[in-house]
Amino acid sequence: MADHLPAALGPLLRAARERLAAAGIADPALDSRLIVEHFSGTTRTQAIAEPGQQVASAALSVIETALRRRVAGEPVHRILGYREFYGLRLSLSPETLEPRPDTETLVDAVLPFARATAERLGECRLLDLGTGTGAIALALLHSIPQATATGVDISLDALATAVGNARNLGLGGRFKALHSNWFEKVSGSYHVIASNPPYISSRDIGNLQDEVRDFDPHQALDGGADGLDPYRVIAAEAAGFLETQGKVAVEIGHTQKNEVTGIFAAAGYRLAGAHSDLGGNDRVLVFER
Known part of the structure; x- marks a missing residue:
């Protein structure tokens, strides 16, 4: 009941933190602060300066x-309905993967090439396969004013979310959503083809952390029998949509570097770059023809 929570901001934050800590939540201080600030419309400064508010x-x-949803295991950003990614606030929906900091590695990996392309040609066309919230495409568009992007997804819910995010960020005029199963409906050619595809093997879905298994859409996780x-699919079909000097960048599971490199090598690509995430794991591979 709401009357269990103190009405003054300082004690409220403390009570929320204690409740999450008692439930074994990994970062109770951060999660309680995010929840209280978001739903009370207050800031951290107010909590410090006016704890009696x-x-x-x-x-x-x-x-x-x-708080009850968080105690029951629902991820905090699902409860808030948004997630920060590359400094941008992105709305989430039931059929979008929650963008993770690891995926910022992919943006970092292609940004210098995409920016140089835009400076050289006055444009850079991006294709984001499995766009979800639009995270990768929108982070690149935000960083490169001359770039345009097409975000592809099989989920109409995800595409609606991505379009809304593009509009909210003032990037709607340079972002196009395309309902397609991978390259099926794609046309044109692109300087960068990027993807954070599903890469968990079907049999491993059940072993994921509860927060991922129970709240992220399985369609965005399941990469088939071996992940x-x-x-x-991307290695076999990307060449038909890639500009001559273009690059293909993919996020991978941290044990998949050799297999994925082999799949692209067999399709006529060479590895142009491998990038680790913040934890030092193999996370992004960049290929060229």
Whole structure:
């Protein structure tokens, strides 16, 4: 009940943190702060400067519900409905993967090439396969004013979310959503083809962390029997849509570097770059013809 929570901001934050800590949540201080600030419309500065500030009872009841969802294991950003990625706020929906910091590695990996292309040609065309929230495409568009992007997804819900994110970020005029199963409906040619495809093997889905298994869409996780099916499709078909000097960049599972490199090599590509994530794991491979 909402009346269990104190109405003053400082005690409210403390009570929320204690409740999440008692439930064994990994980062109770951060998650409680995100929930309280988001649903009470307050800031960290206010919590420090005016801990006695009263929070309206309507907000308390929403915070109560949010804390219960978090205690039940729902990821905090699903509860908030958005996630920060590359400094951009992206709305989530049930059929979008929650963008992870590891995927920022992919943006970092292609940004210098995409920027140089745009400076040389006055444009850079990007194709983001399995765009989800639009995270990869929108981070690149935000960084490169001359770039345009097509975000492809098999989920109409994900595409609607990506279009909304593009609009909210003022990038709607340079982002096009395309409902397609991989390259099926794609046309034109691109300087960069990027993808964070599903790469978990079907049998391993059940072993994922609860927060991923129970709340991320399985369609965005399941890469087939060995987790490599999407890479086979991309390697086999990308050449028909790639500009002469273009690059293909893919996120991978941290044990998949050799297999994915082999799949692309067999299709006539060479490895142009391999990038590690913040944890030092193999995370992104960049290929060229």
